[in-house]
Amino acid sequence: EVQLVESGGGLVKSGGSLRLSCAASGFTFSSYTMLWVRQAPGKGLEWVSSINGNSAYLYYRAPLEGRFTISRDNSKNSLYLQMGGLRAEDTAVYYCAREKDSDSHTLDLWGRGTLVTVSS
Amino acid sequence: IVMTQSPLSLPVTPGEPASISCRSSQSLLHINGNNYLDWYVQKPGQSPQLLIYLGFIRASGVPDRFSGSGSGTDFTLEISRVEAEDVGVYYCMQGLQFWTFGHGTNVEI
Numbered sequence: 001e002v003q004l005v006e007s008g009g010g011l012v013k014s015g016g017s018l019r020l021s022c023a024a025s026g027f028t029f030s031s032y033t034m035l036w037v038r039q040a041p042g043k044g045l046e047w048v049s050s051i052n053g054n055s056a057y058l059y060y061r062a063p064l065e066g067r068f069t070i071s072r073d074n075s076k077n078s079l080y081l082q083m084g085g086l087r088a089e090d091t092a093v094y095y096c097a098r099e100k101d102s103d104s105h106t107l108d109l110w111g112r113g114t115l116v117t118v119s120s
Numbered sequence: 121i122v123m124t125q126s127p128l129s130l131p132v133t134p135g136e137p138a139s140i141s142c143r144s145s146q147s148l149l150h151i152n153g154n155n156y157l158d159w160y161v162q163k164p165g166q167s168p169q170l171l172i173y174l175g176f177i178r179a180s181g182v183p184d185r186f187s188g189s190g191s192g193t194d195f196t197l198e199i200s201r202v203e204a205e206d207v208g209v210y211y212c213m214q215g216l217q218f219w220t221f222g223h224g225t226n227v228e229i
Contacts, residue, residue, distance in 0.1 A: 044221055044223045045168065045211055105215030105216070107158070107213070108173075
């Protein structure tokens with residue numbers, strides 16, 4: 001089955017760190033650009049970071065660069081998001097998503113998300 | 121690129137048509153002729169799912185009552201005859217410069 005499954009979310013204190021994981025299955029993971037998208041409680045969707053298939057190109061939402069690090073391990077079909085210096089405003093459900101192809105930049109596959117709660 | 125949707129809330133009646141507008145702060149029309157505009161729906165308790173990509177192409181399995189149109193900075197998602205299962209929050213998203221979403225339109229019966 002083609003799917004993405006996130007894990008690693010939880011409750012963390014302000015200033016703390018957390019590492020999210022996304023396990024991919026059912027497709028050739030290394031061929032796809034992958035993204036993290038987050039959704040604060042009751043709010044809309046916000047792109048966080050992206051990484052291409054061979055990890056040559058990493059991009060971040062401007063305010064997050066320096067605190068968040070995206071990575072992947074194609075041998076394990078896994079995507080990661082290392083988050084540091086966490087703040088209350090980072091509280092959100094974090095989704096991993098797959099870019100359909102470089103021609104469309106469409107996100108055609110989403111995981112169910114993992115909730116990160118940052119307490120003060 | 122800033123994405124602006126309207127309305128933010130849309131009461132609908134089953135069997136009736138519905139329409140959502142999306143406007144971008146910059147043209148999403150690429151020199152290759154593609155408009156990098158997608159539509160997603162997030163049904164209650166679920167993750168977002170793709171409906172329409174490149175402005176007008178229905179994703180696999182999406183009913184033909186959904187259609188997308190528009191070019192440049194103005195786009196529209198139309199549902200020809202709303203069904204109860206269409207309830208959810210609809211987002212437009214631009215993929216021309218990274219990814220930016222509209223604030224969402226809450227479609228409710």
